[in-house]
Amino acid sequence: MVGLAVELRALGADVRMCAPPDFAEVLDRAGIPLAPIGQPIRPVVKAAVTGTTPMPAEGLPARAAALVATTYEAVAPAAEGCDVMVATGLLPAAAGARSAAEELGIPYRFVAYFPTYLPSPHHRPFERPGRPFPPEVTDNRVLWDLDTENMNVLFGTGLNAHRATVDLPPVDDFRSYVLTDRPLLASDPVLSPWVEPADLDAVQTGAWFRPADQQLPADVEAFLEAGTPPVYVGFGSIPVRDAQDVARAAIEAVRAQGRRVLVSGGWADLTLVDDQEDCFAVGDVNHHVLFRRVAAVVHHGGAGTTTTAARAGAPQVVVAQMADQPYWAGRVAELGIGVAHEGPTPTFESLSTALKTALAPDTLARARAVAATVRTDGAAVAAKLLLDAAG
Known part of the structure; x- marks a missing residue:
């Protein structure tokens, strides 16, 4: 995202970024204004991964609902006056961001950094906590249909509950709402190809890199x-x-x-x-x-x-x-x-x-x-695409 921000500014755009406060130093070095989302996530991630603070699967819908609301509350005021919004990361967070974009009436684009985050008959979806796939089901399309159902149960209920509080209509398909039918794919075509035909019209720009002119200590x-x-x-x-x-x-x-x-x-x-x-x-x-x-x-x-x-x-x-x-x-x-x-x-x-x-x-x-084959212009390609779309 920092790489994209730098390229957008090079084309004359102003950029605001919403992110957890853990990344304030990174954004400050790049001169990008930060609107912090929630509390620092490093302690939460460390506790969850190392097992000191277990996160049971049955609590996932409540945690997802809280993430929707927290993200919306940070993004909505930060995005006022903006012409386009780009979101990534955990899907409940992106859902909160899209709700903010919808309320403000500005275009929204989702970006994934790897192909398997997006629905395709060429790979399986991730299994959601507490909702394993039936072992006898191997067809990827069937698994993605099951994933749609799982997301609606785990994430959709919390999203719609929050949308009701801000006078937005309910969403029928959580995953489609967040990803859209034309997401950006910020990964390298050789290192991580997007294989057609697929269920989405993903736009693979190449990976987004931060500027590399910083000297080593x-x-x-x-x-x-x-x-x-x-x-x-x-x-x-x-x-x-x-x-x-x-x-x-x-x-x-x-x-x-x-x-x-x-x-x-x-x-x-x-x-x-x-x-x-x-x-x-x-x-x-x-x-x-x-x-x-x-x-x-x-x-x-x-x-x-x-x-x-x-x-x-x-x-x-x-x-x-x-x-x-x-x-x-x-x-x-x-x-x-x-x-x-x-x-x-x-x-x-x-x-x-x-x-x-x-x-x-x-x-x-x-x-x-x-x-020698890795593209280095992905962020520039995406920046021009976004500005062209925003007029």
Whole structure:
């Protein structure tokens, strides 16, 4: 979204962004005004993933309804006077945003960052908490029909209850209302193709990147210059259980391959396990610049990290944790640009095996070949499309 905002401003548009307050620093660096949505989400995500605060499936409709209302309350005043709204993320949040756009009478576009978020006969939908699909049903179209029913039960009731409070009519099909029949797909056509025919007329723009002109911090630059390219290890905004054990397993596995290590703390709070000179802790830095300087990237498989590593030509080890991450792990393996780690919990043995493949010359050659095909103009394409549509 920051990449899109920068391109919109380059074309003369004003931009306002609604996001959780966790991202205030990122937006401030880009000079983008923030209208915060709700409370910080990092503590909630960490508690849910690590199991300290369980979120039972039976409470999902109430949580979804609250997310609709919280998002609407933030977005409605922020979007006054705007000509178009772009929404993404959790579907109840996007539903609240679309209700705000509807009330204000402005066009709305939904953007997905990976194809499997959108209905298609070529892939299955995600299973919703507490509502597993019947094991005997394998037809993707039937599964997407079931997903429609599940969404209406889990999310639609809360959406319509909120819409009644702001004098908007009820919605019959929650998913179609949020996604629309022409969503944007901000992913790379080679790395994550949208296969036709499909149920939606998705517009694949290419991935949206933040500007890559930011320099690396001096201490990171000094570490890179002091030896051979290191292996980067980080899980971005995904917390992990037993973070210290994961960090130790990763560092020891990288060292076993004769490589130095860059450890990114992130929301997983990964830390160094000793003070040896071959290991360095890195904070929030520009991955576009950094990943061109590393031997491989060990990460969680988020859309942004996967695509940025692919663009940089860096071999990858994807330790998928949730949501779209298994999809990205599969694509990395299918393209031969890295390894899909088996399971969400890495060990010294499992990472050692994966790194041997990722660091092999053939994998590097393939990663560099794919890097040459990754589109870099996705945000610019989307910005022009949005402004043209808004007149």
